Every structure is written in C-alpha cells, then in structure tokens.
Amino acid sequence: xxxxxxxxxxxxxxxxxxxxxxxxxxxxxxxxxxxxxxxxxxxxxxxxxxxxxxxxxxxxxxxxxxxxxxxxxxxxxxxxxxxxxxxxxxxxxxxxxxxxxxxxxxxxxxxxxxxxxxxxxxxxxxxxxxxxxxxxxxxxxxxxxxxxxxxxxxxxxxxxxxxxxxxxxxxxxxxxxxxxxxxxxxxxxxxxxxxxxxxxxxxxxxxxxxxxxxxxxxxxxxxxxxxxxxxxxxxxxxxxxxxxxxxxxxxxxxxxxxxxxxxxxxxxxxxxxxxxxxxxxxxxxxxxxxxxxxxxxxxxxxxxxxxxxxxxxxxxxxxx
Amino acid sequence: xxxxxxxxxxxxxxxxxxxxxxxxxxxxxxxxxxxxxxxxxxxxxxxxxxxxxxxxxxxxxxxxxxxxxxxxxxxxxxxxxxxxxxxxxxxxxxxxxxxxxxxxxxxxxxxxxxxxxxxxxxxxxxxxxxxxxxxxxxxxxxxxxxxxxxxxxxxxxxxxxxxxxxxxxxxxxxxxxxxxxxxxxxxxxxxxxxxxxxxxxxxxxxxxxxxxxxxxxxxxxxxxxxxxxxxxxxxxxxxxxxxxxxxxxxxxxxxxxxxxxxxxxxxxxxxxxxxx
Numbered sequence: 149x150x151x152x153x154x155x156x157x158x159x160x161x162x163x164x165x166x167x168x169x170x171x172x173x174x175x176x177x178x179x180x181x182x183x184x185x186x187x188x189x190x191x192x193x194x195x196x197x198x199x200x201x202x203x204x205x206x207x208x209x210x211x212x213x214x215x216x217x218x219x220x221x222x223x224x225x226x227x228x229x230x231x232x233x234x235x236x237x238x239x240x241x242x243x244x245x246x247x248x249x250x251x252x253x254x255x256x257x258x259x260x261x262x263x264x265x266x267x268x269x270x271x272x273x274x275x276x277x278x279x280x281x282x283x284x285x286x287x288x289x290x291x292x293x294x295x296x297x298x299x300x301x302x303x304x305x306x307x308x309x310x311x312x313x314x315x316x317x318x319x320x321x322x323x324x325x326x327x328x329x330x331x332x333x334x335x336x337x338x339x340x341x342x343x344x345x346x347x348x349x350x351x352x353x354x355x356x357x358x359x360x361x362x363x364x365x366x367x368x369x370x371x372x373x374x375x376x377x378x379x380x381x382x383x384x385x386x387x388x389x390x391x392x393x394x395x396x397x398x399x400x401x402x403x404x405x406x407x408x409x410x411x412x413x414x415x416x417x418x419x420x421x422x423x424x425x426x427x428x429x430x431x432x433x434x435x436x437x438x439x440x441x442x443x444x445x446x447x448x449x450x451x452x453x454x455x456x457x458x459x460x461x462x463x464x465x466x467x468x
Numbered sequence: 469x470x471x472x473x474x475x476x477x478x479x480x481x482x483x484x485x486x487x488x489x490x491x492x493x494x495x496x497x498x499x500x501x502x503x504x505x506x507x508x509x510x511x512x513x514x515x516x517x518x519x520x521x522x523x524x525x526x527x528x529x530x531x532x533x534x535x536x537x538x539x540x541x542x543x544x545x546x547x548x549x550x551x552x553x554x555x556x557x558x559x560x561x562x563x564x565x566x567x568x569x570x571x572x573x574x575x576x577x578x579x580x581x582x583x584x585x586x587x588x589x590x591x592x593x594x595x596x597x598x599x600x601x602x603x604x605x606x607x608x609x610x611x612x613x614x615x616x617x618x619x620x621x622x623x624x625x626x627x628x629x630x631x632x633x634x635x636x637x638x639x640x641x642x643x644x645x646x647x648x649x650x651x652x653x654x655x656x657x658x659x660x661x662x663x664x665x666x667x668x669x670x671x672x673x674x675x676x677x678x679x680x681x682x683x684x685x686x687x688x689x690x691x692x693x694x695x696x697x698x699x700x701x702x703x704x705x706x707x708x709x710x711x712x713x714x715x716x717x718x719x720x721x722x723x724x725x726x727x728x729x730x731x732x733x734x735x736x737x738x739x740x741x742x743x744x
Binding site for chain 2: 157158159161215216319348349350351352353356375376377378379381382415416418419420421422423424425427428429
C-alpha cells in the first residue's frame with residue numbers, strides 16, 4: 149500500500165516562514181560530553197559526544213547533520229536522559245533535567261517528545277492505532293477519545309484507522325501515527341531522529357510538508373536530525389554539522405549550503421548526488437561538466453559514465 | 469554498423485505469488501526491458517513496485533512461493549528458463565555479477581573476507597590453485613580500493629566498515645569479468661560520502677571490465693549522475709522508459725513527473741566551486 153496510490157499530481161513543497169533569531173531559547177546544550185568506556189585491547193575511552201554546544205529557539209528548526217558514528221544519536225539519547233553526560237549541561241525549557249526527578253521530571257519530559265526513524269519498529273505491532281496514540285494520554289491520566297481522533301486528523305488520518313494495527317499501514321502512514329503520538333501531550337519541542345529516511349521519496353515530501361504545517365499550527369520547535377542534507381536544508385532555519393562528537397560548523401541553512409566554512413561540510417555537500425543529468429560529475433568530485441543544452445549529448449559522454457567507454461583515466465581515477 | 473545482441477532482454481515478464489489458500493496474485497505485469505553491452509540502466513520506483521523482483525527473476529533467485537508465470541528472460545540470447553541449477557550457478561557470479569543493498573548480509577560473518585572473495589573466484593575458475601586464487605582475491609580487493617589487501621583480507625566482515633564491506637561485495641561481483649552487473653540499492657545503507665566512494669569504485673570496475681550495469685534505486689540524484697537509460701516502475705509495470713535526458717528534461721508520464729517533483733533542496737551551486 150502506497151501513500152501515493154491515489155494521487156500522481158506533482159508535489160508542492162511547502163516552505164517555512166523564517167523564525168526571528170531573538171525568539172526565546174527552549175533548549176540549550178553547553179559543552180556537553182559523553183564518554184563511554186572503550187573495548188578492545190587498549191580500552192581507550194570513546195568520546196561519543198565531545199564538547200557540544202547548541203541552542204534551539206522557540207518555533208525554530210535546527211537541523212543536526214552527521215554521518216554514522218558522528219555522535220548524533222548519543223546526543224539525542226543524552227537529551228532524553230538515556231545516557232548520563234560526562235561533562236557539560238542541558239537546559240530544557242529553562243530547567244535542568246538532571247536536577248529533577250519524579251513528577252517534575254515527567255512533566256518536563258512531556259514537553260519534549262521524540263519521533264523515531266523507523267516507523268516499523270517504533271510502533272507496537274499488537275496495539276491498534278487508537279491505543280498507540282492514546283497511550284501517552286492514558287499514562288498521564290488525560291485520556292479522551294475525541295483528542296485521539298483530533299490528533300489523527302491533524303496528521304491527515306481519518307477515524308477509519310482507529311481499529312487498525314501498524315502492519316496494515318504503509319511506511320508514510322506509520323510515520324504519521326508516530327507523529328500523532330508524539331503530539332499527544334502538546335509538547336513544545338519535537339526531536340525528530342531521521343524521521344523520513346526510511347520512506348520513499350514522494351512520501352518523504354508529504355511527511356515533510358506535514359511537519360512544516362504542524363510546526364506553524366502548534367508553534368513547535370524542532371531538533372531535526374538527519375544525514376540527508378537536502379532534506380535538512382529544506383526545513384531548517386539553522387544547520388549544525390556534527391563529526392566525531394563535535395559540531396564542526398553551525399549557521400543559517402542557506403549560508404551553510406552556499407558558503408560552507410568547514411572542509412568536512414564541503415565534503416558532505418559535494419557528495420550529494422545532484423538530481424540533474426546536466427550537472428554530472430559532482431558526485432565523483434570530478435570537474436564540472438559543460439551544460440549540454442536541451443538537445444543533450446549522448447548520455448555516457450559526461451562525468452561518471454564516460455571513463456569506462458574510452459578507457460581514459462580522467463576525473464574518476466584522480467578523484468579516487 | 470551492426471546492432472549488437474542485447475546482453476539482457478526481458479520480454480513481457482510476469483511474476484506472481486500463490487497464497488496458501490491457492491489464490492494467485494500477480495506482482496509484475498508484463499515488464500519488457502533491454503540492456504546493451506556497456507550501458508547503465510537504472511530501474512527506478514518505490515518500494516513494492518517490482519523492480520527488485522524483476523532483477524531477482526533474471527538471476528533465478530525469486531523467493532519461495534514467487535514464480536515467473538509468463539514471458540522470457542534472455543541473457544546473451546539464451547533463455548534463462550531453460551537453464552538447470554548448475555547452469556544458473558555459472559550464470560550468477562560469472563556472466564552476471566550481483567551487488568546487493570546490505571553488505572553485511574551479503575557476506576558470511578564467520579568467514580574471512582579474503583576467503584569469501586577467493587571462493588567467488590574459485591567457483592568459476594576451479595582449475596586455479598589455492599595460492600593463485602588468493603593472489604587473485606587480493607588483486608580484486610586492491611582493484612576496488614582496499615589498501616594492503618593481502619593483509620586486510622584476513623579480517624572478518626564485522627571488522628570492516630560498511631563501505632569497505634560493500635567494496636568486498638563489488639570485488640566478488642567483478643571477480644569473473646561479468647558482462648552485466650546488477651546492483652540493488654548498492655549504497656542505500658551507506659553514508660553519503662561513502663556512497664560517493666562506492667559509486668566511484670563501481671564506475672572504475674566497469675571501466676576495467678566493460679560491464680553493463682543495471683542499478684535499482686529510488687535515489688533520483690544517483691540516477692541523474694550515472695544512468696544512460698531509465699525505466700520508471702510502478703505497481704509491477706514500467707510506466708515510462710527513456711534516456712536520462714528524456715526522463716529528466718521531458719518526463720511524459722504523470723507518475724514520473726510526480727517523482728521528479730518530490731526532489732528536495734537541490735544544491736543550486738556546486739560547493740566544489742566555492743572557495744573557503
């Protein structure tokens with residue numbers, strides 16, 4: 149079952165209204181470090197997060213980009229108290245989660261919720277949609293069937309889905325259910341960990357549009373974690389690039405994209421395959437190719453495709 | 469100029485699955501495609517569109533309960549349906565090399581990487597001695613950019629990174645100079661910088677061997693960068709086929725247009741050209 153089964157019209161991309169930079173800070177991370185005990189012969193400690201500082205303003209989207217092993221997941225786990233910080237501080241909505249416990253901590257946690265990457269493993273397959281979305285409400289003693297229906301409507305799902313279980317939905321629909329659950333307790337901050345990377349491209353666009361719409365409706369602040377720079381750029385006000393436990397560059401999204409200051413950011417940008425056959429070669433870091441115009445030369449005479457035919461060792465081998 | 473025999477010709481292929489209750493559901497409805505020597509064909513479509521099934525059928529690797537119910541698959545003009553298991557084994561890894569999405573599952577976790585590459589060589593060149601096979605395996609690993617291959621070949625797959633493992637899988641795929649490489653989402657599981665390295669390795673391997681490539685992917689960026697021709701698949705059918713220029717500049721089918729319109733945040737300047 150595909151989300152796009154019913155419509156094949158072109159997808160409109162919603163764009164966001166930029167957020168004023170003087171909006172109040174809702175999440176502040178200062179000099180955060182998380183060190184794990186090492187394994188192997190030398191038992192060197194692993195500095196998974198190594199002195200990270202971030203701020204997230206109300207209504208803003210901060211895109212956090214990094215490749216596997218960069219420490220972004222450890223950072224998120226630490227924000228939710230699943231790892232203990234070795235050093236540094238976290239302030240969520242002006243409170244220190246590490247200084248709270250019991251009811252106060254639960255209350256604070258209600259205000260920052262999480263949307264997970266994998267819509268397959270993050271929903272309990274044995275619960276109905278109704279029960280999945282109702283669970284946070286029930287836990288807080290605020291269950292209300294009308295609220296469940298409203299939450300599902302907010303993410304574009306009708307009452308007919310209430311009795312269905314995750315296996316009966318496509319990836320995109322499951323991710324909508326995950327978002328409805330995250331919104332159940334009216335959070336102010338959503339941490340989105342690769343929320344679209346498991347989805348097909350056209351479904352990605354729909355979920356991203358949904359996130360943009362929900363953000364404006366509810367005044368949400370997003371910490372959006374992804375490895376896909378194109379997605380991050382589309383919906384972030386600012387981007388932070390993470391590598392080896394450190395933030396190597398932070399800045400307004402368009403500035404980071406057009407004038408990256410850090411060598412690693414440039415490497416990341418250069419590795420994005422450009423979906424335009426007239427601009428071949430960027431993928432391999434090869435020389436830019438001339439625009440062949442609308443007539444177009446024979447494919448395979450440019451960039452990546454050529455070296456195999458004529459046996460030349462042009463851009464490919466020099467780039468390797 | 470004579471027209472070369474297509475390397476791969478799929479004619480009106482139908483694939484169906486039979487449920488335990490005996491009901492038959494058709495998954496691929498009459499797909500036809502042709503791959504010529506040396507070219508890159510990208511099969512594009514969303515999950516469940518039948519692109520992987522079509523290519524698994526070419527290799528005779530359909531999962532249990534899923535069968536070819538109609539049409540023909542010709543590799544070098546020979547009908548695959550007429551081949552017995554032994555002949556199919558000669559085809560797979562010989563004339564046709566395969567690269568799958570997840571290198572961890574494509575490799576055996578309890579065997580040294582080098583031995584696995586050596587085994588791919590030996591399976592198709594049984595007359596080689598063990599020493600010769602080992603040398604050839606190391607050469608193949610060097611060819612896909614593994615430095616100190618002879619030394620590192622002694623490692624187990626879990627000791628290699630995802631990108632390195634995919635290099636090993638590519639080394640196995642090109643071990644017997646295939647005419648055709650089939651790659652099913654070869655970089656989906658990898659980071660974007662590693663993806664760029666692997667695409668380079670694939671391009672170089674193809675330059676060295678002259679192999680054609682059928683790449684299954686849903687990444688339109690990759691498609692634009694590597695494809696000569698593109699088949700757009702949806703719900704078990706090819707809805708549009710054309711050169712990379714046709715598809716990106718003059719898409720015809722509404723579904724193709726929808727797919728292209730879903731592309732996000734295309735970099736408008738080449739970051740390579742930006743000075744620091």
